[in-house]
Amino acid sequence: MTQSNQQQSSANKISLYLMFIVLIVLGLSIVTLFSAVYAYYILDEAIVAGFLIIIGAFALTLSGVVLYQTRRNAATLKNDAPKMMTIIECKNCGTKTTREFQRGDFVFKELDVCQKCSEQKQMITGVYKEIKETGKIYAI
Amino acid sequence: MTLIPISDAITLLVSNAPIYTNQLGGDGGWTSYIGLFSMALFFVMIFYGQRIQSRMMIRDVESSLHKLRFIKDEGRKTAIETLKEAGKPTVDISSRVDRCLDYFTIGPQSMDPAGIVAKLDHILEVRDQRLLDEVRLMAPQCDDVQLHNMENTLEAAMALTYLYKVVRHYYIQGKKTMSLYVIMQLQMVLPLVMKEAEAFSAALTAFSFGQPIGDSVGPLIAGKLMHGYEAHKVYKDCVVATVPFEGRTALVMKAEGPGGNVGKPGDAIEAVIEENEGKIAMLVMIDAGLKLEGETVGDIAEGVGSAIGGPGVDAFKIEEKLVKYKIPINAVIIKEDIGDAVAPMRKEIHDAADKAIERVRELVLERTKEGDTILIFGVGNSIGIGQ
Known part of the structure; x- marks a missing residue:
């Protein structure tokens, strides 16, 4: 087992512990909701049933939110490399192509002769990553 | 028996509280336990809350x-x-x-x-x-x-x-x-x-x-300006090229690429100014600048002063030389987040390079005369940027 796997598993241990608590709360909330139904139909206690429904629904929502947050945190733990793009241009005919970055690419690096005009060497004019803004936008 | 909505149940509970208290066992029923539990919780929170x-x-x-x-x-x-x-x-x-x-x-x-x-x-x-x-x-x-x-x-x-x-x-x-x-x-x-x-x-x-990072936008702009002209090495890992620019002579400088390198801008600018005996009409520094929350990545701002980060040694050296020869200094910055500065270059930052060149062009046309010699320095890490 590599060191990074060990780290990942130790990070997962925390979420397992949390998951255990969340599952208990989830189970209790379901029991509460069943009790509410029981109190309403069998015991004919509308108010007690109302109480139980509120408590059950609150616990259910809370455990759902915590579960969602934990999953989101676990997802951010992955160290994904962004997709890098390289722009290649021919200064003679103006052909512009974009391809995925390859090791050794750098801006102003001269490549093979342009296949379209066969007159001038192509050149890398840009290397960038394209990302989508995922955060909330506060328009003020 | 009919189903009633929760909101109605709560209204019913509030309006008929004493009746239900009696029905559920009066003062000795479960409502009393809730009261007792709340009191206990209150005291626990007083002593153990922190x-x-x-x-x-x-x-x-x-x-x-x-x-x-x-x-x-x-x-x-x-x-x-x-x-x-x-x-x-x-x-x-x-x-x-x-x-x-x-x-x-x-x-x-x-x-x-x-x-x-x-x-x-x-x-x-x-x-x-x-x-x-x-x-x-x-x-x-x-x-x-x-x-x-x-x-x-x-x-x-x-x-x-x-x-x-x-x-x-x-x-x-x-x-x-x-x-x-x-x-x-x-x-x-x-x-x-x-x-x-x-x-x-x-x-x-x-x-x-060896990919360009957000901080490489300064060298990218300088590289675009100097590309096609002969660049020679000046003090420690910096390069300079003499470029005709809007009827002026622009000495365009950057750290030598494409290796990860910031060079020694302070010493390099000092050396070029001395080489030209201080006859520089203007110094333009182009760098990545920290954006504030709410600002857009890739926005361009203009100002005065030495646009350079680090511990201050380079800024000190540049300012000393500028004061000695009374050279005006202008700065053009490309706004980006702290995270973007060291992460691989974003498309918005890459696209901002051409807009920044236009701003430099306007600046040079407005602030200098034809025939002047100007100094343009693209500050930042030259990783993934040649010349």
């Missing part, structure tokens, strides 16, 4: 610390793998990398501040040289470009190790003392620390692959 809050904060810090350790270890792994892949060492370099990750720099004594810039400059130079030598020893097969990239990779891994150790220190201290204030301070700065750590983590990939 402790509970501290524990919750510690758990929060702990989860961030786990993430930080994961990022740090990934950084170490990347550094070792990159060094092994490019440098083809004959011995195991893991222990040497670990030694480098704990590398520190002691700043000069500032009790008597006179001459402190020269001392700091010397220490930084020794540090850079030492790190470069270490990389050269660990990766003997690397060429110059790769060597600088490896050095940058190692520096990013060092930054991650340092961040992790500092956070761990305060976490353990907080846990030992159970002081709410120690833990609270740590928890408050943690989002910013994590953002920085994530940025360095992204930087590791960029450095190991």
Whole structure:
């Protein structure tokens, strides 16, 4: 087992512990909701049933939110490399192509002769990553 | 029996509370237990509230610390793998990398501040040289470009190790003392620390692959201006090219690329100004600038002053020379987030380069006369940017 796997598993241990608590709360909330139904139909206690429904629904929502947050945190733990793009241009005919970055690419690096005009060497004019803004936008 | 909505049930409960209290067993029923429980909870909170809050904060810090350790270890792994892949060492370099990750720099004594810039400059130079030598020893097969990239990779891994150790220190201290204030301070700065750590983590990939980062936008602009003209080396890892620009002569400078390198802009500008006997009509510095929340990545702003980061040695040297020859200094900055500055270059920043060139053109046309000599410096790390 590599060191990074060990780290990942130790990070997962925390979420397992949390998951255990969340599952208990989830189970209790379901029991509460069943009790509410029981109190309403069998015991004919509308108010007690109302109480139980509120408590059950609150616990259910809370455990759902915590579960969602934990999953989101676990997802951010992955160290994904962004997709890098390289722009290649021919200064003679103006052909512009974009391809995925390859090791050794750098801006102003001269490549093979342009296949379209066969007159001038192509050149890398840009290397960038394209990302989508995922955060909330506060328009003020 | 019919179903009633919850809202109606609550209204019914509030309006008929005494009746239900009696139905459920009066004062001795479960409502009394709830009252008793609330009272107990109130007293528990009075005495243990802060402790509970501290524990919750510690758990929060702990989860961030786990993430930080994961990022740090990934950084170490990347550094070792990159060094092994490019440098083809004959011995195991893991222990040497670990030694480098704990590398520190002691700043000069500032009790008597006179001459402190020269001392700091010397220490930084020794540090850079030492790190470069270490990389050269660990990766003997690397060429110059790769060597600088490896050095940058190692520096990013060092930054991650340092961040992790500092956070761990305060976490353990907080846990030992159970002081709410120690833990609270740590928890408050943690989002910013994590953002920085994530940025360095992204930087590791960029450095190991030799990809341009957000900070490379200055050299990218300078490179676009000087491309096609002969560039020659000036002081320590900087290049200069003489470029005809709107009827003026522009001396365009940047750190030498495509290896990860920031050069010594202070010394390089000093050397070029002296070479031209101070006959420079204007100095334009182009750099990546920190954006405030709400501003857009890739926005361009103009101002005056030396646009250069770092410990201040380069800015000091530039300002000294500018004052000596009374050279006006203008700055053009490309706005970006702290995370974008060290992460691989975003498209918005790349696209901003052409707009920034237009701003420089306008600036030069408005502020100088035809035939003048101007100095344009693209400040930043030249990783992935040639000339």
